[in-house]
Amino acid sequence: MPGPLSEAELEKMDAYWRAANYLSVGQIYLKDNPLLERPLTVEDVKPRLLGHFGTTPGLNFIYVHLNRIIRQHRANMMYVIGPGHGAPGIIANTYLEGSYTELYPNIERNRDGMKRLFRQFSWPYGVPSHDAPEVPGSISEGGELGYSLLHAYGAVFDNPDLIVPCVVGDGEAETGPLAASWHSNKFINPITDGVVLPILHLNGYKIANPTVLARIDPDELEALFRGYGYQPYFLEGDDPKTMHQRMAALLDELYAEILRIQRHARENHDATRPRWPMLVLRTPKGWTGPHEVDGKQVEGTWRSHQVPLEEVRTNPEHLKILEAWLHGYRPRELFDANGTLREELADVAPKGRLRMGVNAHSNGGQLLVPLVLPGFRDYAVDPGTPGSKEVSATRVLGGYLRDVMRHNLGTRNFRLFAPDENASNRLQDVYAVSGKAWDARLESTDEHLSADGRVMEVLSEHLCQGWLEGYLLTGRHGLFSCYEAFIHIIDSMFNQHAKWIKSAKELHWRKPIASLNYLLSSHVWRQDHNGFSHQDPGFIDHVANKKADTVRIYLPPDANTLLSVADHCLRSRDYVNLIIAGKQLSPVWLDMESAVRHCSTGIGTWDWAGNDDGDPDVVMACAGDVPTLETLAAVTVLRAWAPELKVRVVNVVDVFTLAPVSVHPHGLNEEDFNRMFTRDKPVVFAFHGYPTLVHKLTYNRANHGNIHVHGFKEEGTTTTPFDMTVLNDMDRFTLALAAIRHTPAARHRLDDAEQRFSEVRQQHKLYVSEHGEDMPEVRDWKWTAR
Numbered sequence: 001m002p003g004p005l006s007e008a009e010l011e012k013m014d015a016y017w018r019a020a021n022y023l024s025v026g027q028i029y030l031k032d033n034p035l036l037e038r039p040l041t042v043e044d045v046k047p048r049l050l051g052h053f054g055t056t057p058g059l060n061f062i063y064v065h066l067n068r069i070i071r072q073h074r075a076n077m078m079y080v081i082g083p084g085h086g087a088p089g090i091i092a093n094t095y096l097e098g099s100y101t102e103l104y105p106n107i108e109r110n111r112d113g114m115k116r117l118f119r120q121f122s123w124p125y126g127v128p129s130h131d132a133p134e135v136p137g138s139i140s141e142g143g144e145l146g147y148s149l150l151h152a153y154g155a156v157f158d159n160p161d162l163i164v165p166c167v168v169g170d171g172e173a174e175t176g177p178l179a180a181s182w183h184s185n186k187f188i189n190p191i192t193d194g195v196v197l198p199i200l201h202l203n204g205y206k207i208a209n210p211t212v213l214a215r216i217d218p219d220e221l222e223a224l225f226r227g228y229g230y231q232p233y234f235l236e237g238d239d240p241k242t243m244h245q246r247m248a249a250l251l252d253e254l255y256a257e258i259l260r261i262q263r264h265a266r267e268n269h270d271a272t273r274p275r276w277p278m279l280v281l282r283t284p285k286g287w288t289g290p291h292e293v294d295g296k297q298v299e300g301t302w303r304s305h306q307v308p309l310e311e312v313r314t315n316p317e318h319l320k321i322l323e324a325w326l327h328g329y330r331p332r333e334l335f336d337a338n339g340t341l342r343e344e345l346a347d348v349a350p351k352g353r354l355r356m357g358v359n360a361h362s363n364g365g366q367l368l369v370p371l372v373l374p375g376f377r378d379y380a381v382d383p384g385t386p387g388s389k390e391v392s393a394t395r396v397l398g399g400y401l402r403d404v405m406r407h408n409l410g411t412r413n414f415r416l417f418a419p420d421e422n423a424s425n426r427l428q429d430v431y432a433v434s435g436k437a438w439d440a441r442l443e444s445t446d447e448h449l450s451a452d453g454r455v456m457e458v459l460s461e462h463l464c465q466g467w468l469e470g471y472l473l474t475g476r477h478g479l480f481s482c483y484e485a486f487i488h489i490i491d492s493m494f495n496q497h498a499k500w501i502k503s504a505k506e507l508h509w510r511k512p513i514a515s516l517n518y519l520l521s522s523h524v525w526r527q528d529h530n531g532f533s534h535q536d537p538g539f540i541d542h543v544a545n546k547k548a549d550t551v552r553i554y555l556p557p558d559a560n561t562l563l564s565v566a567d568h569c570l571r572s573r574d575y576v577n578l579i580i581a582g583k584q585l586s587p588v589w590l591d592m593e594s595a596v597r598h599c600s601t602g603i604g605t606w607d608w609a610g611n612d613d614g615d616p617d618v619v620m621a622c623a624g625d626v627p628t629l630e631t632l633a634a635v636t637v638l639r640a641w642a643p644e645l646k647v648r649v650v651n652v653v654d655v656f657t658l659a660p661v662s663v664h665p666h667g668l669n670e671e672d673f674n675r676m677f678t679r680d681k682p683v684v685f686a687f688h689g690y691p692t693l694v695h696k697l698t699y700n701r702a703n704h705g706n707i708h709v710h711g712f713k714e715e716g717t718t719t720t721p722f723d724m725t726v727l728n729d730m731d732r733f734t735l736a737l738a739a740i741r742h743t744p745a746a747r748h749r750l751d752d753a754e755q756r757f758s759e760v761r762q763q764h765k766l767y768v769s770e771h772g773e774d775m776p777e778v779r780d781w782k783w784t785a786r
């Protein structure tokens with residue numbers, strides 16, 4: 001069949017593809033005899049057959065053809081694959097192009113190296129079976145499906161020369177995040193951003209079922225993608241030679257179309273949303289694998305998803321099929337007697353930095369330019385006497401973030417991400433510097449929308465998270481602000497990113513990247529108008545499970561501490577930082593220098609709030625803005641209910657200071673912890689989240705038996721701010737009563753305190769029921785020094 005490839009070129013590309021397929025099958029099955037220099041025996045086969053063949057030949061086919069485009073045009077391409085279980089294919093290709101051996105010199109490009117390449121795959125202490133940080137050229141942990149397109153789009157923001165072909169599995173395409181991801185094209189600026197070329201890999205099957213997109217009518221499929229704003233190109237077939245010619249021709253056309261779109265946009269300064277091309281590639285699942293096994297069709301069906309032949313070690317017939325399958329790729333034509341790829345095939349791959357295995361963006365830390373940060377002290381709020389002034393902490397932070405944005409406009413390496421909540425979380429000041437990215441129709445009533453915007457707002461936590469991950473992994477910076485309750489939507493994506501960071505840190509060649517920063521506002525205690533559905537502080541617990549050297553949790557009690565924490569987080573590398581701070585008016589407790597000192601230790605005694613003279617009867621501890629407010633109010637309640645009680649106030653910003661230093665690097669050492677919390681005095685602890693976390697972190701502290709934690713108990717509704725704390729027994733009166741109850745020296749006060757408590761609680765209930773707001777003495781309460 002005629003096409004752009006000469007006969008020789010076609011032969012070479014096909015051979016190279018066979019080599020990639022051969023190496024992929026070798027990784028799944030073999031631990032020895034890598035070049036089949038002797039008849040295959042059971043001893044050559046791995047004891048545990050792990051891996052996925054079905055998707056791999058398709059991924060390899062695409063890789064080989066992208067290589068051709070890169071060579072011809074010196075294109076800057078990074079490959080993202082959704083079906084990450086096809087890692088053997090990517091490993092094979094990076095090995096063939098040489099990038100694998102450069103990063104892992106023990107995997108030499110000869111017989112021994114090939115044997116090690118095969119053996120290490122899915123082998124204890126070897127390499128994982130999925131696309132993972134260990135895989136050269138990858139930014140997408142492919143174990144959990146659904147995020148490929150988001151990572152690809154995140155990568156091309158502000159990278160105008162980058163092209164990211166992104167393979168979407170047709171099964172993966174059924175996931176929620178992926179289904180929403182297609183809309184990313186409305187957030188791309190053709191002048192200043194790069195291009196994602198989605199390649200829907202319609203191999204027809206998932207693990208055990210057909211895929212929806214493979215079984216709808218072609219016109220429905222086309223309409224679907226046109227509806228998403230793409231121009232779909234279709235390619236279908238299974239005859240390798242024909243497919244090589246047609247794929248080469250099609251990629252030439254697609255590449256030309258991409259350049260045409262970019263040229264038009266850039267020469268005319270016209271950012272109008274183009275109809276970006278995409279490819280729908282329909283090839284058989286398990287292409288080139290055994291067609292039939294035990295009388296059942298395997299190639300072209302779901303049966304080829306993992307290991308098409310499972311009984312190789314026990315069934316001689318299967319061993320024979322495997323041997324014939326491997327020989328079918330004609331390895332002698334591909335590798336020389338030493339096991340090195342034949343020289344005439346090597347130039348199918350591009351050279352040097354152009355190889356996808358070493359694309360600079362895929363190891364984004366190499367490209368990381370630190371943010372230029374304004375002095376956060378310039379945004380400080382003067383508190384006057386502690387707590388006398390009320391501000392929205394996140395609004396104050398918004399002013400700082402506006403200038404972070406401003407200072408980094410030139411480098412174009414900072415973006416904010418929010419699921420339609422940026423202004424709701426009070427970060428709207430940033431619009432003075434940069435609007436919201438939007439490349440769909442504009443109406444005269446719209447505000448702050450532009451194709452050039454750097455605030456990414458879309459009502460999908462998945463999209464925000466996935467874009468940000470892609471942006472960070474390619475060496476940029478960002479912050480994701482979200483309602484606290486709904487951040488749970490991306491729990492699993494957070495897991496995967498945290499795992500990525502953990503594993504990447506263990507690889508010498510992966511450079512540190514900017515941390516993933518969450519700002520959770522509209523938090524559990526101040527969801528006054530939204531109620532129970534919006535009240536959930538559980539993300540803290542979720543984050544706390546991850547590796548100590550990867551996660552940080554901050555609960556700044558006021559605006560100044562929030563500024564200090566944010567500055568720290570934006571400078572940090574290779575962490576996930578979780579910051580929780582309210583957006584409602586709330587007291588400022590510390591002046592800026594005290595805030596900086598407090599945040600640098602992460603925990604501290606607030607001497608100005610206590611009266612313990614170094615020897616308290618009770619420790620009142622708090623973490624979070626509302627718990628801090630209630631704790632300080634409880635201190636003033638105690639002055640009336642038990643005036644002689646010596647109270648110490650401890651405030652926690654950095655939750656992990658509570659953990660032993662053996663568990664988390666931020667943990668207080670035993671001595672400091674005991675000095676602060678005492679060894680034997682009661683501790684009443686008001687905590688932003690679920691109380692169990694404090695217990696979990698402090699369970700082996702000397703004084704753990706005396707720590708009484710008050711936090712969210714899953715009681716919520718649409719009610720007043722103070723009533724929320726009452727419903728969950730974290731209000732000032734409950735905290736004061738608990739202090740008296742647990743302090744032996746105050747026992748004689750208990751009856752009286754209980755009486756006062758029940759009266760005030762009754763009064764509160766009646767007042768809020770009748771007036772719909774909190775009692776004046778609660779609303780107007782202010783901290784007063786003793």
Ligand SMILES: Cc1ncc(C[n+]2csc(CCOP(=O)(O)OP(=O)(O)O)c2C)c(N)n1
Binds near residue numbers: 055170171172204207
């Ligand atoms: C979110 C998620 N759910 C389920 C799985 C288990 N899983 C692994 S591969 C696979 C099928 C993938 O099918 P497809 O995307 O079509 O990939 P391919 O056919 O190319 O292998 C499934 C369900 C997963 N990895 N991630």
Ligand SMILES: [Mg+2]
Binds near residue numbers: 169201
């Ligand atoms: Mg599939």
